Amino acid sequence: MSQPGRWLWGLVPLALLWGAGNLFLGEAIERDVGRRAVAVAAAAAGEAPGARPVTARIDGRDVTISGEALSADGAARAIARLRAEFGVRRALGGLSQVVAQKPYSWSATRRGDVVTLTGFVPDETTARSLVAAAEQGLPGLRVEDRQSFAFGAPAGFASMAAAVLAELPRLASGKVALDDMRFCIEGMAATPDAYLALRSALANLPREGFQPVACTLEAPSVSPYRFSAEKLSQEALRIEGFVPPALSEAVQEALRRAFPAPMTIEDLTKPASGEPPAFLTRVTRALGDLARLRQGRAELEADAYRLSGEGPDTFEACQALRLQIAQGDGPDSVARATIACPPEPPPPPPPVESLIPALPAVPDPVFLPSDLPPPAPAPVPETPAPRIEATPAPAVTPSPPPPPPAPVALAWSATRGPDGLTLQGQAPDAAARDALLAKARALGLAGAVTDRLAIEANLREAGDYAEATGFALELLGRLKAGTVTLADKALGIVGEVADGAAWAELDALLRRRPLPAGLSLTGEGAATVVPRPYRLSLSVDRSGLSLAGYLPDAQTREALRALVEASPLKGLWRDETQLVPGAPQGFAAAAAMAVGNLLRLDLGSAEIQDDRVTLRGLTCRDLIQREVETSAASGLPAGFRVDAAIGLRQTGCVVDPPATCQNDLDTLTKRNTVLFAQGTSVVALDAPTERVIGEAVAILNQCPAARITIEGHANNDGERGGFDNLDLSARRALRVRDELVRRGIDPARLETQGFGTKRPLVPHGQAEARAMNRRVQFTVAK
Numbered sequence: 001m002s003q004p005g006r007w008l009w010g011l012v013p014l015a016l017l018w019g020a021g022n023l024f025l026g027e028a029i030e031r032d033v034g035r036r037a038v039a040v041a042a043a044a045a046g047e048a049p050g051a052r053p054v055t056a057r058i059d060g061r062d063v064t065i066s067g068e069a070l071s072a073d074g075a076a077r078a079i080a081r082l083r084a085e086f087g088v089r090r091a092l093g094g095l096s097q098v099v100a101q102k103p104y105s106w107s108a109t110r111r112g113d114v115v116t117l118t119g120f121v122p123d124e125t126t127a128r129s130l131v132a133a134a135e136q137g138l139p140g141l142r143v144e145d146r147q148s149f150a151f152g153a154p155a156g157f158a159s160m161a162a163a164v165l166a167e168l169p170r171l172a173s174g175k176v177a178l179d180d181m182r183f184c185i186e187g188m189a190a191t192p193d194a195y196l197a198l199r200s201a202l203a204n205l206p207r208e209g210f211q212p213v214a215c216t217l218e219a220p221s222v223s224p225y226r227f228s229a230e231k232l233s234q235e236a237l238r239i240e241g242f243v244p245p246a247l248s249e250a251v252q253e254a255l256r257r258a259f260p261a262p263m264t265i266e267d268l269t270k271p272a273s274g275e276p277p278a279f280l281t282r283v284t285r286a287l288g289d290l291a292r293l294r295q296g297r298a299e300l301e302a303d304a305y306r307l308s309g310e311g312p313d314t315f316e317a318c319q320a321l322r323l324q325i326a327q328g329d330g331p332d333s334v335a336r337a338t339i340a341c342p343p344e345p346p347p348p349p350p351p352v353e354s355l356i357p358a359l360p361a362v363p364d365p366v367f368l369p370s371d372l373p374p375p376a377p378a379p380v381p382e383t384p385a386p387r388i389e390a391t392p393a394p395a396v397t398p399s400p401p402p403p404p405p406a407p408v409a410l411a412w413s414a415t416r417g418p419d420g421l422t423l424q425g426q427a428p429d430a431a432a433r434d435a436l437l438a439k440a441r442a443l444g445l446a447g448a449v450t451d452r453l454a455i456e457a458n459l460r461e462a463g464d465y466a467e468a469t470g471f472a473l474e475l476l477g478r479l480k481a482g483t484v485t486l487a488d489k490a491l492g493i494v495g496e497v498a499d500g501a502a503w504a505e506l507d508a509l510l511r512r513r514p515l516p517a518g519l520s521l522t523g524e525g526a527a528t529v530v531p532r533p534y535r536l537s538l539s540v541d542r543s544g545l546s547l548a549g550y551l552p553d554a555q556t557r558e559a560l561r562a563l564v565e566a567s568p569l570k571g572l573w574r575d576e577t578q579l580v581p582g583a584p585q586g587f588a589a590a591a592a593m594a595v596g597n598l599l600r601l602d603l604g605s606a607e608i609q610d611d612r613v614t615l616r617g618l619t620c621r622d623l624i625q626r627e628v629e630t631s632a633a634s635g636l637p638a639g640f641r642v643d644a645a646i647g648l649r650q651t652g653c654v655v656d657p658p659a660t661c662q663n664d665l666d667t668l669t670k671r672n673t674v675l676f677a678q679g680t681s682v683v684a685l686d687a688p689t690e691r692v693i694g695e696a697v698a699i700l701n702q703c704p705a706a707r708i709t710i711e712g713h714a715n716n717d718g719e720r721g722g723f724d725n726l727d728l729s730a731r732r733a734l735r736v737r738d739e740l741v742r743r744g745i746d747p748a749r750l751e752t753q754g755f756g757t758k759r760p761l762v763p764h765g766q767a768e769a770r771a772m773n774r775r776v777q778f779t780v781a782k
Helices: 004-047 072-083 123-135 159-163 192-204 243-260 279-291 317-326 430-442 462-476 500-511 555-563 589-600 623-632 657-671 686-700 727-743 769-773
Strands: 055-059 063-068 090-093 105-111 114-121 142-149 170-179 182-189 226-231 236-243 264-271 295-301 304-310 337-340 411-417 419-427 448-455 481-487 488-496 525-530 537-540 544-551 571-581 603-609 611-620 642-649 707-713 748-753 776-779
Touching: 004 055, 004 063, 004 072, 063 317, 063 748, 072 090, 072 500, 072 707, 105 159, 114 123, 114 159, 123 142, 123 159, 159 170, 159 182, 192 264, 192 488, 226 279, 236 243, 243 264, 243 279, 243 295, 264 488, 279 295, 317 337, 317 411, 317 488, 411 462, 430 448, 462 481, 462 488, 462 500, 488 500, 500 525, 537 589, 544 555, 544 589, 555 571, 555 589, 589 603, 589 611, 611 623, 623 642, 623 657, 657 686, 657 776, 686 727, 727 748, 727 776
Parallel strands: 063 090, 114 142, 236 264, 304 337, 419 448, 488 525, 544 571, 611 642, 707 748
Antiparallel strands: 055 063, 105 114, 105 170, 170 182, 226 236, 226 295, 295 304, 411 419, 411 481, 481 488, 537 544, 537 603, 603 611, 707 776
């Protein structure tokens, strides 16, 4: 008979054994199943650097795998082999096909005392080696590792990354970067020599198929900024100091113009930024002055200019050169120029005859009768003495008279200033000097007439003196201020006139042929007369653009007309300007800035007076208000100042479509200023850009008939190093257009235009400039 109570007690040890087996052997079994599952799946899937590895999660004998396979076929084989593996009850999950990261980007950035490595690397070994290289190359700096693993590294990635990372210590701040098969070095070099080494590295780094792209590489800023040129002889020249890389070719061209004859030039200059305003103009002037000397040195240090050396080899020519430099190159040149001249030749000796005093005349003797002498006695014969013959004395030939002294070349000037008129130089005699002073006083100019004339009796061609100096005084009387010079027959005039009409009258006098007394205007800059102030007035409204005042040349006029022709005001151009030379340097660029910004406004006006720009206007778009005020201030040439005040219109703004589309698009731009990644020329669509384009499509669909201009903008990163921000901004705009078309927007509605750095929202150099100025915005045609 059965006794259940007894055999039930036998189940107890069995249960204990089962529980112990699960407790102590289950984990080992799961580890074994997981290890074998990963091994067979990985073998089938294939492995590659950067691909997400195969992993397995074990639940009993159920295995769930995840990871990436090199192909869809490899993913299917991995699941099939896993199901056939001993000990696996169910195979769950799966592997995705690995997709190469595009673009495959990596960079190392130096900011302050921190080096940051970011981007993609194929594996942990590469990541660690790059971190170690950064720590070794930049000791004492903190290295932050933000690298992540990704599949798709180009061939040679690790060695190329190490090569560009080795250049990072030469940057004071900046970054080195790889982007697919492109590489870039950008930032500010630590020293001028480091800048040259980085430029060399861009050309000579081991490529392995990698190509450099144009990036922002800036020379270091130095202070004080020095430049010097030394003329060692007529055949040798040495230049030293600093030159901005962007002006290097222009400085070489200035050298070729100043010294056209073959010359050995020792160039010891180094690249650097921080140059003073009008640096190229100052260098051009210094080289021109130096070319007139036999030997000498011209030096620029910040705003100071010094010239020293040996003038021409004759006293008269050297004195004329001193006068030309002092009066033709600026009123302060005399204090900064030290030119050694030969000693003045002694006056010629007087004729020998003039040194022998005249003897008084001796009258013939008169004999009275009482004084007659007694008669002479009879002659006594004498014994003849022996004959002695004397040798006659040699004839004395008188010495020839000395040659007459050479005529002295005329060196004369008249200067009109706030205190009156000053005459200096030479006059042939006192009568000519007095007549000249009388003519000067007859001009009726304000102030006194100062006489610094010296009498030179041997003045060359003194007969034309009165006519030549009289004509020079007539020219001077038409100036507000300035100097007229005479160097022999060469006439020079430098000064200012009150307006364009006075300039035209003076120009007509100088164009008269022949000039009085055989005078001629010779050499570049012999006549430099300008109206001051130099003015240009502009205004814009729906009727078009109006101009009045002065423009320097026809090219400037045509450039301004082209801006209008490319705007919605095409053909609406009213020009009342006069072409007058002598505009301040940069005037044409300032005028183009004013016209370009006026055309962005609904109505406005601008006044340019010498180096001062006043801009006023109204717009319906607050984005344009901010853009015009900022770009007006940042787009001016060096030395110009601007007063820009743009207001928002309170009336006259349309609120119906397409104006509502414009407002929505402006809001979208202000909310998402950063479009596309910064740095290289790659235009890759990132997540923020994708979102902005999606919103733009929705807005454009609300005004299906409106035509849109897609405007690309950029910050000024890389301008000094030659980076083409204009091209980059144009390609950004084009990429947005292509994406809009791909999402259904009619391409006939869309135009693109790149503005580069010309229209910043924030002044370049401010902290937020990189984010705010790197943007794409939309303008709806009115």
